[in-house]
Amino acid sequence: xxxxxxxxxxxxxxxxxxxxxxxxxxxxxxxxxxxxxxxxxxxxxxxxxxxxxxxxxxxxxxxxxxxxxxxxxxxxxxxxxxxxxxxxxxxxxxxxxxxxxxxxxxxxxxxxxxxxxxxxxxxxxxxxxxxxxxxxxxxxxxxxxxxxxxxxxxxxxxxxxxxxxxxxxxxxxxxxxxxxxxxxxxxxxxxxxxxxxxxxxxxxxxxxxxxxxxxxxxxxxxxxxxxxxxxxxxxxxxxxxxxxxxxxxxxxxxxxxxxxxxxxxxxxxxxx
Numbered sequence: 001x002x003x004x005x006x007x008x009x010x011x012x013x014x015x016x017x018x019x020x021x022x023x024x025x026x027x028x029x030x031x032x033x034x035x036x037x038x039x040x041x042x043x044x045x046x047x048x049x050x051x052x053x054x055x056x057x058x059x060x061x062x063x064x065x066x067x068x069x070x071x072x073x074x075x076x077x078x079x080x081x082x083x084x085x086x087x088x089x090x091x092x093x094x095x096x097x098x099x100x101x102x103x104x105x106x107x108x109x110x111x112x113x114x115x116x117x118x119x120x121x122x123x124x125x126x127x128x129x130x131x132x133x134x135x136x137x138x139x140x141x142x143x144x145x146x147x148x149x150x151x152x153x154x155x156x157x158x159x160x161x162x163x164x165x166x167x168x169x170x171x172x173x174x175x176x177x178x179x180x181x182x183x184x185x186x187x188x189x190x191x192x193x194x195x196x197x198x199x200x201x202x203x204x205x206x207x208x209x210x211x212x213x214x215x216x217x218x219x220x221x222x223x224x225x226x227x228x229x230x231x232x233x234x235x236x237x238x239x240x241x242x243x244x245x246x247x248x249x250x251x252x253x254x255x256x257x258x259x260x261x262x263x264x265x266x267x268x269x270x271x272x
Contacts, residue, residue, distance in 0.1 A: 013198070016195065016202060020201055020202050020205065023202055023206060024128075024132060024205060026209055027127075027205055027208055027212065028127040028130075029124075030209060031131070031160070031212060033216060034212055034219065035127075036120050037219060037220070039112075039114055039115045040114055040115075040232075041222075041225050042163070043112050043113055043228075044228045045109075045112070048241070049106075049109045050106075050109055051238075052242060052245055052246065055245075055249035055250065056249065057102050058249075059253050061095065061098065062257060062260060064091060064094050064098065065091075065256075065260050066256055066259045066260050066263065067091075068087055068088070068091035069264060070263060071083075071087040072088065072267060073263055073267050073270070075087060076267065077270070111162060113163065122165065122169070123168075129172035130156060132189065134204070134205065135201055136153075137197070137204055138188070138201075145187055148179065149187060151182070152179065155171065155178075156168065156171060227241075
């Protein structure tokens with residue numbers, strides 16, 4: 001007569017498994033909400049940036065010009081030619097950097113698009129898979145693997161921040177393949193059965209839930225979020241806001257141009 005072996009399962013272990021599963025589900029839901037709402041806010045800000053970029057860029061260039069001419073005039077007044085040349089070099093570098101920054105912002109703004117209903121639905125499924133990778137304590141005593149884990153989480157966060165669903169999909173569907181293609185160390189994402197491991201995992205998940213909850217709260221309390229909601233309720237509000245801001249920037253730029261001209265005349269009088 002065959003006997004069936006009896007498998008004893010620790011009630012505490014089973015309870016922890018349930019708690020970890022619940023925490024992962026909660027974190028996935030929060031990450032989905034944050035990513036969707038951040039996408040909406042970023043899309044509105046991108047629209048405003050494209051409309052106002054020319055005026056903001058002109059203002060920043062004029063500010064640099066005024067600042068440079070003041071420094072150059074001061075160096076002439078004190079007879080310090082060397083300092084004047086250094087101010088000129090600093091000015092050229094700052095102008096180049098400002099233009100580069102605006103190009104990068106423009107490139108980023110072009111990628112900021114509000115998620116479609118299909119993408120939002122996919123995000124929910126993606127985050128359910130991605131949160132299963134969350135286990136930093138597992139690799140705490142293995143420096144090489146911990147470094148790989150940090151690289152992986154950084155890639156996930158960057159993809160989230162930029163709305164790169166393709167990368168999120170790639171990682172969620174095949175994390176080991178993603179690591180292999182990057183040339184990073186292999187990681188074990190399976191849950192270990194030890195009570196200590198599961199306890200630490202549950203604690204870190206709770207901390208991450210708190211962090212994402214705070215981030216979502218801050219986002220919803222921000223002026224950008226308020227503008228996003230207003231723009232969705234009243235489509236023409238962005239046109240009104242952009243037109244008003246253009247007027248303010250044109251006045252500011254006109255004043256900066258006058259300052260720059262006055263300084264140029266003073267420099268010419270001193271320097272010929």
